Amino acid sequence: MSRPAPDRSSPPPSAELRPVELPELEAFRLDGGLRVLVGEDRQLPELSLRLVVEGGASADPAGQEGVAELTGRLLTEGAAGRGAQAVAAWLDRLGASFSVSAGYDVTILSLHLLSDVLDGGLDFLRAVVREPTFAEAEVDRVRQERLDEIDRDRDKPEVAADHTLIRAVLGDHRYGTPSAGLRESVEGLGRERVASFHSGRYGPRGAALVACGDVDPGALVEAVEERFGSWEGGQGPVAPPEPARPAGPGPRVLLVDRPESAQAELRLGTVGAAYGDEDFFDLLVGNAILGGLFNSRINMNLREDKGWTYGARTSFHFRRVAGPFVGRTAVETAAAADALAEFVRELEGMVEEPPTDEEMTLARNSLVLSLPRQFETVSQVTRKITTQVVYGLPQDYWDRYRERIEGVTRDGVVRAMGRFLDPEALRLVVVGRAGELEGPLAERFERVAVVEPPGQRRA
């Protein structure tokens, strides 16, 4: 098999790029109003189903922050005449995995199973969605588990950093408090509030069941119709208010003292953009250049040049209204003030040193050419479709994604990033050994305050 040595001096030429074929979706609407979107993929005997329910943390009534989360956790703690342990045994016997994620915008119920237990899986889903018991004892137990979890989170510096940042950036907006709530509101959540959230929010209005896998779409819809055809209720989407941008003068540094820390957790952030923002695609490209890729400016600087950190990254949390833009890293304590200053400098650099052609190409290619491997598995497909459903994206969204990204220009990136990354509206957070951090931070930044993370009052 021996051949002449290859030319290694430059990368070998690409072969022909095969087009991605996104799965064909069949869309149905049941009599009761539930939308059902099904893709067929028979490669393996598995299915992924996701039920989107219009009722995430943004639908938590004021003072009841965390009720969407608690409701989600309680769906499986007794349903359709079976007790909590019987429901657990039912699911575990099917061998399926089931999870409930109460995000800010919606709650998503995810079921992954082998196709030979599909009918049993749908029976299970019907029971927990439509007939959860919410027995008082189970509500009290699960609420206590959540409170214990909040206490244990005190051990995690990254949690303190995240919570401090979103509060500093988003204040009293629902996005300024963790979606699962904090102690003061979770303590007040009882059976009635959970049951009321469920009866008000869980229903077919605005909901969608997204499925992909080893199934005939028509047969699946029939099976779903049997279980969800008569499902009623729901209130449709919640429209949270547009968050206000943090007022100047900035940037402000909030320092959380954690004497036992082995490292300093750093965050910076401001109010970012909504999923439907006109600059959405410019921000995707801009963020890839700034901190979305391994070869981004911030990671190459703090990690590959300085060796201060295991990694640094940035992201826009695109939601129905503007979620936060967040930069994250963890660095050795002695380098914290310098690293934070570098981080701010890289943000400003997005405007002052516009992206090079090479950066633009890398960012665009990484976004566009990665599509094929983002649609490989049935779970990936249902996740992508779910995103389309939640943000009301057009049906040809993924087909047109490529041209939208390729249409992004350097000027567009500079303008869009400049629009959001205003240093005056920046909030910076450091969690670590305040005694060693305060002096160096004060040398670098005008406004440094030592604070407590939100919601850390003990029971």
Place this chain on the structure above:
Amino acid sequence: MQGQSVHFDFEERLLDNGLRLVLEQDRSAPVVAVHLMYHVGSKYERPGRTGFAHLFEHLLFQGSGHVPKGEHFRYIQNVGGTLNGSTWFDRTNYFEVVPSSELALALWLESDRMGFFEEGITQEKLDNQRGVVKNERRQSYENRPYGLAFETLLGLAYPEGHPYRHPTIGYMEDLDAASLEDVHDFFRSYYAPNNAVLVMVGDLDPEEALAEADRWFGEFPAREVPAPPEVERIGGERGERRGTIEDAVQVPRVYMLYHAPSFNDPAFEASDVLTSLLAEGKSSSLHRELVYERRIAAEVEAFTWPLEDVGMLLVVATARPGVAAPELEEAVDDVLDDVRTSGVTEDEVEGARNRARRSLVGQVNSAGDRADAVAHAAVLRDDPDYVNRAFDRYRAVERRDVLEVADATLRPERRAVLHVVPREAS
């Protein structure tokens, strides 16, 4: 319902220089996974150089003869690919998932670091990545609650000098001690074509892919590779080992490591099913008893790890506030004793089997994951086709197999126990 099976057609070839190839064609997406696994990991490290295999993995991303620093990531991300590497006790892997038009690019990059790594390495790169890895240790271990528990547990479970006694991340002073000479020695010893498996899965033509692999890797000569370390099997003769450490945590946690069947042992799957019915799902024995009924644990976990020369069955229980570690340990022991002495129903075993099969499908449903599974099977079991046979092996696990492995394994003399307790305020 029990008839559903999963099968992939893997082709195996050996290049003249000993590089082992496994290929599989899957045209379902225009994607190809390239996975190169070297048969070296932290258990091969010498005393005073713990963490070296992992530090070395970082250095392999720092450029090579024809690839400047930082460019490996850039080339792959520039074609929309993803890439990474990882180090574990028994092996180190490097992988790319790229559009299938870029198979040659991935092979060019992987072959450049196999063949021309030494031309690119410098003291400056070593020092930079030493800093990165020390911060990885701080971030992922030292600054994380319970983050030092596992390495402490290993120190209890294995005797001084045992290859599995130290953690893959290594100790700070050993990271400081690593020299450029160590880097060259390690590379020459272990990064030989005959000490690796190259797996290619996805939208490829097997004959073309084979020819490409030979074109890029064929010229590197086979080298003598040092014999793997002698690994003493630990059993009941060592007796129970116990320890306690303090940490900045709110509640205690109990860790148990049982000397269990290794990945190559015929009882491995039964052991995996055992840990699934112990702690996977809310109806599992430990969860039901400790979290739901008695409400003394916040969380319980159990795993059987697929390791080459030893078996680790881990049980981890986190206390609820107000529960002390000894009380929690006793409660865990009650459940384990109960399971060992036949407290397992046919239903529970069937559920655990079903979960295992669903989870196996989830481990092979993308080209990248499948390549990873195949590489592990090839390197650790010398049997790439285990990926197919695993479905049948798990399906064949019976209640009596689970009881047998529980009875043989879940004994105090076969374990190390660590309590992590809240640090007393000073």
